[in-house]
Amino acid sequence: MIKAPRGTRDLLPPDTALWNFVEAAVRDVFRAYNFQEIRTPIFESTELFARGVGEETDIVAKEMFTWEDRGRAESDKGQSLTLRPENTAGVVRAYIEHKLWDRGLNKLFYIGPQFRRERPQKGRFRQFYQIGAEVIGPASAGSESPARDAEILELLATLLDRLGIAGWTLELNSIGTPEDRVKFNDALRQALEPVTAQMCSDCQRRAITNPLRVFDCKVPEDQPIIEKLPRISQFLGESSRAHFAEVQEILKTVGVPFTLNDRLVRGLDYYTRTAFEFTHGALGAQNAILGGGRYDGLSEALGGPAAPGIGFAIGEDRLVMSMTESADSVARKPDVYIAPLGAGMNREAARLARELRRHDLVVDLGDESFRLKKSFEAADKMGARYILIVGENEVKAGAFALKHLASGEQNTIARGELAHRILQP
RNA sequence: GUGGGAAUAGCUCAACUGGCAGAGCACCGGACUGUGGCUCCGGCGGUUGCGGGUUCGAUUCCCGUUUCCCACCCCA
Incomplete structure (x- = not known):
């Protein structure tokens, strides 16, 4: 792989x-x-x-x-x-x-x-x-x-x-x-010279290549020595x-x-x-x-x-x-999941999805081959607020079953009212 | 670049001193013909990171290698 x-x-x-x-x-x-x-x-x-x-x-x-x-x-x-x-x-x-x-x-x-x-x-x-x-x-x-x-x-x-x-x-x-630092570096090298031998191997190397880095040293034994070194603040x-x-x-x-x-x-x-x-x-x-x-x-x-x-x-x-925010809490979840139910309903679902998306709603949809239970499970899993059922009965009536998933409240809503209804919290 | 630890199902982890590779979660299906979450039942899922070696037999022991983790170096 x-x-x-x-x-x-x-x-x-x-x-x-x-x-x-x-x-x-x-x-x-x-x-x-x-x-x-x-x-x-x-x-x-x-x-x-x-x-x-x-x-x-x-x-x-x-x-x-x-x-x-x-x-x-x-x-x-x-x-x-x-x-x-x-x-x-x-x-x-x-x-x-x-x-x-x-x-x-x-x-x-x-x-x-x-x-x-x-x-x-x-x-x-x-x-x-x-x-x-x-x-x-x-x-x-x-x-x-x-x-x-x-x-x-x-x-x-x-x-x-x-x-x-x-x-x-x-x-x-x-x-x-840079001028301040040249003076400081000189002073630092001078101060390090007599004490370098007592320091850790990293510091011995730093003392030659880049004396400033000696201040990064974390070895406890070196700290008393480092404390006595000159500081940049004295050379500004x-x-x-x-x-x-x-x-x-x-x-x-x-x-x-x-x-x-x-x-x-x-x-x-x-x-x-x-x-x-x-x-x-x-x-x-x-x-x-x-x-x-x-x-x-x-x-x-x-x-x-x-x-x-x-x-x-x-x-x-x-x-x-370092953030405590969870990824899941900031992700925008679908406002509505459309569940087409039965042959030919994908087309109706597509038409409704297009209408609702024009209202700036986040819309996802299933497939007409899904059993209704499967559509509900999918809607739950993605955290949709509403599920909209699009079956033959609804299409004939021109009104659709809209269920609020958290509360379980379900109403039959006319096509023209859907977007307005879903936009409400 | 240096030192140490780890690697088993999609995820989190088991598997006694070498003896048939498992669980929970997740996923799929069913119980339930157009109503989810809960419950129950069933199913899928693996070259045990990879390559060699020892052994009748290796997830287990040895060597190599890759990646991740911890620390160093350094940096964001």
Whole structure:
């Protein structure tokens, strides 16, 4: 039997109803904040991710689905393409390619699949779905303002609350400008030098390759050492410090709770200043439900003009997992199930179904070969509100037996009255 | 990529130290000719993930492999 490839899965009904419910709510919230949708290709030049996300990141170094395209001619080498492992780089590429700075501040959102060649576990898939947004534009359009950071965070709090996700935590940090980070990195390396030997093997490796990641260490024995290391907050320049303070002030003003976490670092190279993560307890080790931050230098790194930006990506799979809403409760059930009874009744049923559907009713129907009992069982199973019996007697009389399944109340209703009657709750 | 656990009917799970592969739910039919849910009766459903090995005999033991789960790495 051919199965879905490792780390991929089918989303089946009724789960798809829950996904659509989430996406509809998301679109609704984005609309309120004047975000507009963007759709970028599902694969891009490998170079985009190498330059945008960073050669040294795990994502680029070992988690991409990459292949060599064929050239136009036999002799052409063809270019290296990659299934997108995230969507920010693609959006910024589109920003540059279509000169979107002419539109001032761009507030864009996307919903779609991303691909990473990781080992699957709970809440982690090789094809997973992200809901994300990017606010990007020239600084003159206000793209750099702490008001944008706060707006994004407030939007996210609104969205999670709206979806009924209880118990989320917003963790917030500023990782400064690249210049701030250079100073911090130097200090960190200096502080680590004498103590590295006492730390776990992972930390010894991190101390050399990416000292920031030492803060991710979960080994208990290392914690006292880590506690004494310098923090990024001590190295923030005046502008980063003021920017971060204002973000916090706005959040307090609008009443979005957050906790400062100066050990929060982001894995992608393009992040600057504000960095954040929303976590949820019900997700096991993959407790990050969404993450994001500022990327003021990304556009330039991709060969575009200066275009500060901030964005986030929600793991839709994880978001759905942390919801308490059941898929069944959000699925729209048929208003009426039509039961044709006896030879020739499929035609009458089809005519009635067409009429009722024009009134925006959800209509399903059986088959004239079904015994009535079977039609009732089918109507019950799909959760229909009414069953409408279409037999010879009804057609002759021009009035039909309409039964409310929950109450058992049954009436004979004239054809012209049916839609009106069913529309009532 | 590293370490550990698991895989038996559509789903959730049984099957003693190796001895005829089962239950509940679901599905189909009947009891009940045009009236459902409840009940009762019957039926369908399996290469025990896949491939090898040991054995008279393997769901059970061994090896390999695939997938899932848990953790690490990292991230959404």
